[in-house]
Amino acid sequence: MDVPDRSGRSKPRRGTNWLHRLIANPAFQAWAAQNPFTRSISRREGADLFNLVQGFTHSQTLLAVVELRLLHRLYDAPAIPSDLARLCDLKEPSMVVLLQATAALRLVKRQKDGRYALARKGAALLGVPGLEEMIRHNRLLYRDLEDPVAFLRGETIPEVAAFWPYVFGEGAAINPEASQEFSRLMADSQSLVAQEILSTISLKGIKHLLDVAGGSGVFLSLALRQYPGLTTDLFDLPTVIDTARTRLDAHPGRVQFHSGDFRNDPLPTGADAISLIRVLFDHQDDTVRALLRKVHEALPPNGRLIIAEPMSGGTRPDQATDVYFAFYTKAMGTGRTRSADEIMTLCRAVGFRGLRNPATHRSYVTSVVTGFK
Structure with a gap:
């Protein structure tokens, strides 16, 4: 078993891959980020890691976009943040935050005149049957994973399970509305x-x-x-x-x-x-x-x-x-x-x-x- 050092990290057992030990060394990471032969790899992997870290904000940004029907509002023509804020009942600074995030996710694009327009990926999202409903539905899974360790240990009661009444056989007779809702989804x-x-x-x-x-x-x-x-x-x-x-x-x-x-x-x-x-x-x-x-x-x-x-x-x-x-x-x-x-x-x-x-x-x-x- 690995033994934790003073930093809380586990000291690798003898025989652990030397390359992994090198990559996990903060001094090596700092060197690799500056070295002309390794910095492109280092930066790319760093960006990938940060995308993993911030993934939850992507999903919540997506949910806000769907709930506010932002892509639908841009379907016919580009719009300025103040107009979109009024339509979505948001203050303009909050709308700008959402629009910038949505543009970063390439669902909309920011134009030179300050307006925001629907991007190709955003149009594709609108064209996939059921995708918006699935994004809304994922709120259940998101709440179920709020404490992922407790979830994996079986210490929680997942909300998603309550959405699947007819998986349990007689559940459909008990809750036909829920089974029909699932069937529509x-x-x-x-x-x-x-x-x-x-x-x-x-x-x-x-x-x-x-x-x-x-x-x-x-x-x-x-x-x-x-x-x-x-x-x-x-x-x-x-x-x-x-x-x-x-x-x-x-x-x-x-x-x-x-x-x-x-x-x-x-x-x-x-x-x-x-x-x-x-x-x-x-x-x-x-x-x-x-x-x-x-x-x-x-x-x-x-x-x-x-x-x-x-x-x-x-x-x-x-x-x-x-x-x-x-x-x-x-x-x-x-x-x-x-x-x-x-x-x-x-x-x-x-x-x-x-x-x-x-x-x-x-x-x-x-x-x-x-x-x-």
Whole structure:
């Protein structure tokens, strides 16, 4: 075990990497910042470290921008701080602070005449379905992580967990409004996920697709548009099915709806492919094993399995999934962000074969695992 020195730092054990000891030396850091051969590296790594330190202010700046609809107010034309302050019910000095911070984050840009205009990244934020709602929703996670050590030790009661009533099965019956709110939030972002899945894998050759826990039907809606010969089933809780019916009415005769809870009810049979879109990371391993076993039993020989959700980088940790999604699923209290290898191991254990993890364009949106019975 390392022994703390007078500064409170641990003295490294013999054999610790000499380079790490050198880099951790304040005298070396001062020298590296001035040396012409190392200063660019030193400054870049210093800036990266400071970005880690100030990350919480980025998220809170973003929340203020969304709550005040700042980007929406700049959508049609640039504006001066005093006008924006009046519209947002802020004093002008406070608005200037927010605008400067937002410009530094490249969501807006400051013009030479003193006005602020929407930047390309800000316009992109407005164009991503559900992103503003997710930013608002993250207030729950932010509060849950106020004391991260207590959170990791399991000494807190996360607010995020209260937002997931139907993960616990009968919670949906107890609080249908909360489950519907979650379904709306998921639906807003599901279109990006659906696009990513269908640009990564092909559904050619599939005649009938069952989407388990298919929510409001966003994935099926896009799949039905891209594959005119496809017929589908959607299986989900009764409180969610009604939302899906409204969306999928545009595809008469091509969708059958099945109400149920996959933990307690059998899955519909007759599909030659079954999809699990953002389902497994909601649940612990025992629930996932039971679900995969049901999926395997419901499929015919050579039936196809499609799993899509944010996945851990595993042996190559991923900044999006191993930070945001890993902490989020821990806050849920029921789920876990798994690597593709972990998911494929669970699939093999119930009999799936030919498992693959094709690369997606945006792993922070989703990753994909496919296999066959």
